[in-house]
Amino acid sequence: MPVRIKICGLRTAQDVAAAVACGADDIGLVFFDRSPRHLTLDDAAELALTVPVGIRKVALTVDADDATLDALLARVPIDLLQLHGHETPDRVQEIRQGTGIPVMKAVGIAEAADLDELDAYMAVCEQVLVDAKPPRGGVLPGGNGLAFDWTLLEGRSWPVPWMLAGGLRPSNVAEAIRLTGAPQVDVSSGVESAPGVKDPDMIRDFCAAVRGV
Template identity: 40%
Template sequence: MAHTGAQSVGVKICGLTEAVGFDACVEHGADWVGFVFFQRSPRFVTPEQARQLSARTIGGPARVGLFVRPDAAVIADVLKHVRLDVLQLYTSVDEAEWFSKHFDLPVWLSLPVSRRAELPATRVADRVLIEPKPPADATRPGGNGQQMDWSMMADWQPAFPWMLAGGLTPDNVAAAIARTGAPAVDVSSGVEEAPGIKSPAAIARFIRNAQAAITV
């Protein structure tokens, strides 16, 4: 897949739960860090835990809060504790638009897909995260370590911001970008030593390999 012009690939490290992982994201130049506010996830953090992590540095990566079918009260409570730059939501297109207006924040819409026909044809949020549909017995809609069928994205050239997620690792991220032309990538379990515990070395490798993969 080809893009017009050259650009560095953006990198989001999601599911930060502890200081070592957060600090590695800052040190190695992640573009975004993600906090998961979904209690069934092994990467769940409370609003206060997210506040403490975010306070470790002024500036640095943009902060993304991930919510699964939330209501406004849940998001409002989180925002009382920690400033977020982006809301990443598993919800409907209409609700995503409502949340964006209500909180005056950009919304990224997570879109699990299993076939090409499910890829969005028009802009439905400030950014869409394309990832594989979870297994039937999954307890959460994402973060399951599944890899996308990258071939379904051949020649898919949306005119809106998007991000690739699902089963990415330091070893395959460059190939994923080459196959899909993804302008940004999102990783969680692929840079972990254990669920919720990030590997600073893996974070460094992932960011280095993704940022070196220039899409043209």
């Protein structure tokens, strides 16, 4: 099976067009006001209309309460919720049951012991995002351009689909896939010319590197 590609943090119709043209499978929309990739609900609703049928629309939220999620889902057509905060397994299950939307939980990894946290989330969501832990004192839970030691994932398998994130870019994504066996990859800052500004050439090169593995 081809490796699935998610381009996250898209903000314009041109971003979406570039990602789709290069073969991206998932479009990530960020709803976190401290991120340079943050979208208002109105902007996200308009942007979602430019996403072709068959491309999965993923909403990244951080510790969102029920009212925030309800407002988001009432306004923007979303296929998958990406929970990128400190949501507990109980909260993940509550969101999944309350919204009826499939959920992907992000888990930050810095050392082998962090992998144990994945098991609890795999019991309550459709898939997990294995990401690098944010830097100490950082304000963004993801999209920091940081990688972790990919050899920690060598030879591992899990009962639900998983996606690799954290410091991926055109020059290293092929190596990351070979080391980890990742069936899905997620990129944001690795295809940007500035924070929140996607570069179509970098998106093209990233997708080509993935497809070339």
